[in-house]
Amino acid sequence: MMFETIVGIEIHAELKTKNKMFSPALNEFGSAPNKNVSVIDLGLPGTLPKINYEAIEMALKAALALNCKINKKMQFDRKNYFYPDLPKGYQITQNETPIGYDGFVEIEVDGETKKINIERIHIEEDTCKSLHEGDETYLDYNRAGVPLIEIVTKPDIKNDKEAILYLEKIREILLYLDVSDVKIEEGSMRCEANVSIKKKEDLKLGNKVEVKNIGSISNVGKAILFEEKRQEKLILSGEEIVTETRRYDEKLGETVLMRIKETKNDYRYFPEPDLSIIMLSDSHIEKAKKEMPLLPDEMRKKFTLDGISEINIKTIVASRELSGYFLEIYEQVDVIETSKILTSVVLKQLNKNRKEINEIDKEGFVKLVNARSDKKISSDQLEAMFVKLLNGEKNIEEQIENEKSDMLTSQDLEKLIITIIEQNQDSLDKYKSGDERVLKHFMGLIMKETKGKVDPKEANKQLLELLSKLA
Amino acid sequence: MKNILNLKLTEINELLKEKKIKPIDLVNEFEEKALSSSLNAFITLNIEAAKKRAIELEGKEVDNLFFGIPIVLKDNISTKNLKTTCASKMLEDYIPIFDANVVEKMEQKNMIIVGKTNMDEFAMGGTGETSYFGATKNPIDETLVPGGSSSGSAVAVAAGIVPFALGSDTGGSVRQPAAFCGVVGLKPTYGRVSRFGLIAFGSSLDQIGPITRDVTENAHLFEVINGFSKDDYTSADVEKFEAKDLKLNKKLKVAVPKFCVGENINDEVLSVFLPTLEKIKKMGHQVDYVEIPFLKYSIPLYQVIALAEASSNLARFDGLKYGYSPNQYDNFDDFVTKSRSVGFGAEVKRRMMVGTYVLSSENVDIYYKKALQVRQELTNELNSVYKNYDIILSPATPTAAFPLGEKRKPNEAFFDDLLTIPFNMSGHPSLSMPIGKCGIKPIGMQVSSNYFEEKKIYSFAIELEKELGV
Numbered sequence: 001m002m003f004e005t006i007v008g009i010e011i012h013a014e015l016k017t018k019n020k021m022f023s024p025a026l027n028e029f030g031s032a033p034n035k036n037v038s039v040i041d042l043g044l045p046g047t048l049p050k051i052n053y054e055a056i057e058m059a060l061k062a063a064l065a066l067n068c069k070i071n072k073k074m075q076f077d078r079k080n081y082f083y084p085d086l087p088k089g090y091q092i093t094q095n096e097t098p099i100g101y102d103g104f105v106e107i108e109v110d111g112e113t114k115k116i117n118i119e120r121i122h123i124e125e126d127t128c129k130s131l132h133e134g135d136e137t138y139l140d141y142n143r144a145g146v147p148l149i150e151i152v153t154k155p156d157i158k159n160d161k162e163a164i165l166y167l168e169k170i171r172e173i174l175l176y177l178d179v180s181d182v183k184i185e186e187g188s189m190r191c192e193a194n195v196s197i198k199k200k201e202d203l204k205l206g207n208k209v210e211v212k213n214i215g216s217i218s219n220v221g222k223a224i225l226f227e228e229k230r231q232e233k234l235i236l237s238g239e240e241i242v243t244e245t246r247r248y249d250e251k252l253g254e255t256v257l258m259r260i261k262e263t264k265n266d267y268r269y270f271p272e273p274d275l276s277i278i279m280l281s282d283s284h285i286e287k288a289k290k291e292m293p294l295l296p297d298e299m300r301k302k303f304t305l306d307g308i309s310e311i312n313i314k315t316i317v318a319s320r321e322l323s324g325y326f327l328e329i330y331e332q333v334d335v336i337e338t339s340k341i342l343t344s345v346v347l348k349q350l351n352k353n354r355k356e357i358n359e360i361d362k363e364g365f366v367k368l369v370n371a372r373s374d375k376k377i378s379s380d381q382l383e384a385m386f387v388k389l390l391n392g393e394k395n396i397e398e399q400i401e402n403e404k405s406d407m408l409t410s411q412d413l414e415k416l417i418i419t420i421i422e423q424n425q426d427s428l429d430k431y432k433s434g435d436e437r438v439l440k441h442f443m444g445l446i447m448k449e450t451k452g453k454v455d456p457k458e459a460n461k462q463l464l465e466l467l468s469k470l471a
Numbered sequence: 472m473k474n475i476l477n478l479k480l481t482e483i484n485e486l487l488k489e490k491k492i493k494p495i496d497l498v499n500e501f502e503e504k505a506l507s508s509s510l511n512a513f514i515t516l517n518i519e520a521a522k523k524r525a526i527e528l529e530g531k532e533v534d535n536l537f538f539g540i541p542i543v544l545k546d547n548i549s550t551k552n553l554k555t556t557c558a559s560k561m562l563e564d565y566i567p568i569f570d571a572n573v574v575e576k577m578e579q580k581n582m583i584i585v586g587k588t589n590m591d592e593f594a595m596g597g598t599g600e601t602s603y604f605g606a607t608k609n610p611i612d613e614t615l616v617p618g619g620s621s622s623g624s625a626v627a628v629a630a631g632i633v634p635f636a637l638g639s640d641t642g643g644s645v646r647q648p649a650a651f652c653g654v655v656g657l658k659p660t661y662g663r664v665s666r667f668g669l670i671a672f673g674s675s676l677d678q679i680g681p682i683t684r685d686v687t688e689n690a691h692l693f694e695v696i697n698g699f700s701k702d703d704y705t706s707a708d709v710e711k712f713e714a715k716d717l718k719l720n721k722k723l724k725v726a727v728p729k730f731c732v733g734e735n736i737n738d739e740v741l742s743v744f745l746p747t748l749e750k751i752k753k754m755g756h757q758v759d760y761v762e763i764p765f766l767k768y769s770i771p772l773y774q775v776i777a778l779a780e781a782s783s784n785l786a787r788f789d790g791l792k793y794g795y796s797p798n799q800y801d802n803f804d805d806f807v808t809k810s811r812s813v814g815f816g817a818e819v820k821r822r823m824m825v826g827t828y829v830l831s832s833e834n835v836d837i838y839y840k841k842a843l844q845v846r847q848e849l850t851n852e853l854n855s856v857y858k859n860y861d862i863i864l865s866p867a868t869p870t871a872a873f874p875l876g877e878k879r880k881p882n883e884a885f886f887d888d889l890l891t892i893p894f895n896m897s898g899h900p901s902l903s904m905p906i907g908k909c910g911i912k913p914i915g916m917q918v919s920s921n922y923f924e925e926k927k928i929y930s931f932a933i934e935l936e937k938e939l940g941v
Contacts, residue, residue, distance in 0.1 A: 039569050043787045045670040046549040048703050080783050082807055089786020268830035273674035273780055275704050
């Protein structure tokens with residue numbers, strides 16, 4: 001029997017604002033428990049929420065990046081339920097008017113572009129963090145009131161692979177927008193997958209199983225695979241799929257039942273009377289658009305058009321810092337040459353010296369890569385000078401001048417090679433007859449003549465070009 | 472000197488300035504009166520701290536009208552280090568760690584908070600009888616209700632125990648007890664007084680308001696507590712009200728809704744209200760009867776909107792961090808159930824259940840969303856009246872004060888707020904002032920105006936007060 005899987009994904013991402021969503025307390029991961037707490041986060045009687053506009057701006061950028069329509073007139077709503085981690089007995093969220101709706105992202109599945117539709121993205125406040133120790137539960141209010149965005153897809157995802165690609169895509173976008181740390185292990189990104197299956201010939205979807213608490217993107221894939229098999233088995237043995245909530249147990253590699261949803265939760269949503277309606281003006285939206293960085297997909301397109309190799313694009317785009325640095329010097333350099341330098345020498349030395357790309361003086365770096373693309377310096381020299389730059393060398397121009405004076409220019413090198421070839425007619429003949437061993441001989445002569453003041457790669461390249469002309 | 476607190480504010484101020492009295496004298500007088508009172512107007516007296524404060528003030532210059540003046544607050548206004556119970560077992564021992572915005576404002580004026588007043592539990596009730604700490608009595612006649620929910624605040628002022636009090640008004644909780652006790656109470660324009668620190672009942676309706684002996688002093692106290700606050704997102708960013716030039720410079724166009732003198736209104740009330748209208752006409756103002764059809768939906772509107780909001784606002788009282796909690800319980804659900812079952816009184820539970828019901832997904836469209844539409848219609852009607860009229864006048868209450876302990880059906884409890892609710896729904900300012908008595912029972916008149924026109928209300932009320940000589 002053939003089955004089809006349908007997956008919808010909900011992502012919660014914490015926004016990296018300075019303060020909390022509705023209070024002035026700091027939004028800071030890793031503080032001592034209950035350090036970043038205000039009377040508002042505690043939900044003390046008489047307290048009122050205040051809106052953090054930084055969070056709204058960040059959410060707006062995320063909504064725009066996900067190609068969403070924007071609710072220019074939006075409100076907050078209360079979602080009412082009792083739970084130990086919920087200080088007020090309700091969560092302030094957006095039910096009626098999510099900041100963004102009807103959006104999409106594109107993923108590449110086996111070389112084809114697939115659209116994953118986004119149903120909505122809304123803003124809400126996080127709850128306390130519960131810590132269980134034996135029979136006791138401790139509450140950490142540092143997390144209470146941290147701004148979250150929730151991104152909900154339409155049931156467009158067909159399998160684990162698409163789910164992983166989708167999650168990676170969202171993660172990358174939020175990272176580039178600089179609106180979230182999106183670290184699953186720290187809880188700043190949380191994923192839930194709603195998995196249902198049906199027999200291929202059936203029109204109606206099966207009951208939805210919600211899988212929560214998934215600790216990594218790859219585990220989302222594993223959880224979906226497990227659910228597919230579990231549900232298929234149930235259907236084949238004539239049993240029914242129950243609407244339920246499960247969690248993914250990493251050690252078991254299985255989803256485990258948390259609770260069966262007997263009745264639908266009634267959250268009694270209603271507009272938050274403590275906050276008035278928020279109007280997002282066109283100029284607001286335009287400003288957000290202007291402030292948005294080039295996003296990874298656009299960046300990939302741009303780099304491809306400019307002739308940068310696929311592998312180098314992948315390496316550069318994988319790091320927001322690296323690609324950001326690259327874009328900042330983009331107009332001042334030979335981009336293909338620079339992409340090669342960034343993905344080789346630069347990454348190697350940054351790693352070795354435990355430094356960040358943004359610590360490197362841009363002006364000096366531009367001079368360095370330009371000296372290299374003008375063939376004024378060899379790649380070995382580039383690397384040596386880059387290390388100096390990394391260690392704070394201010395006068396990179398002088399360094400280049402000193403080194404360069406010893407180097408042969410491209411034209412001089414060409415003349416020299418021609419002379420050497422002409423003086424070794426027999427070797428040339430051997431080359432013509434297909435004996436490539438003479439290349440080494442030529443190179444030896446070149447290096448000897450130039451006393452090493454030449455880039456061997458460059459010399460080799462020129463030699464080959466000249467030989468092929470003559471041959 | 473005796474009975475200083477019974478003097479006019481300006482007179483007390485003069486005595487303080489001339490150093491004939493000290494703030495401590497006022498606190499002492501309050502203490503004596505409060506302790507000998509049998510009206511049950513207070514839940515907590517703040518004597519020790521108040522005396523300490525009064526002595527601190529002795530070294531300071533008397534720089535404003537309210538310097539050293541004692542005031543009492545309804546016990547749902549948060550006071551740092553001073554119990555704030557909402558007249559509930561739930562918060563019997565709750566001590567806030569922060570001050571309400573209005574408290575900060577009074578402290579800036581060096582006013583002295585001398586006590587927290589009795590009220591209906593969580594402001595739910597119109598007689599003061601739902602208080603966990605027992606009913607407050609009407610000083611006119613101790614067998615009568617004082618009205619509510621700001622019962623103790625109105626009573627303390629009416630009985631001359633203290634000249635100033637703050638209450639809160641969600642459906643009439645300042646104006647209605649003011650009317651029953653014969654004092655002046657204002658429900659300001661929604662957003663004009665910060666709600667930060669006021670323990671919420673119906674967030675879209677709640678306003679803190681001053682209760683005083685006369686209109687002018689009411690305006691002065693309103694000046695102290697009003698103003699934009701960054702702590703309250705529903706706060707109105709408008710020019711601050713100042714109690715000056717409170718004089719009418721023209722005759723007013725006055726609207727009286729027919730509904731407010733109709734079959735629902737008790738003869739006791741009309742016997743004072745209608746002659747007052749005649750006097751107002753004689754004063755030269757134009758009085759017209761108008762139709763405002765949506766007024767008749769006031770009570771169902773209130774039952775849906777206020778109680779829906781209340782069911783959510785009171786959800787935070789789970790006993791986990793503060794408030795009543797059980798010693799023995801099986802699990803979290805049991806803990807919360809026990810905290811709330813024992814901590815809340817019957818009226819509060821009833822209202823939360825109604826609120827929960829009207830918000831449930833099955834009912835939200837038929838009740839809550841419908842009510843929002845009706846609320847908008849009613850507001851539109853009132854706004855269109857204010858296009859042609861300066862003020863709307865009506866009796867403050869459909870009846871005068873009635874005996875304590877009267878058995879009423881649960882839904883009859885809302886009837887006392889019939890005429891006050893509309894202005895909470897629309898957000899318009901509205902003042903209740905005494906206009907005379909029926910027998911011994913005070914009768915109040917309600918004066919309402921367009922948004923932020925408290926000055927017009929006060930100017931009219933001062934003129935009328937003079938005319939009536941009350």
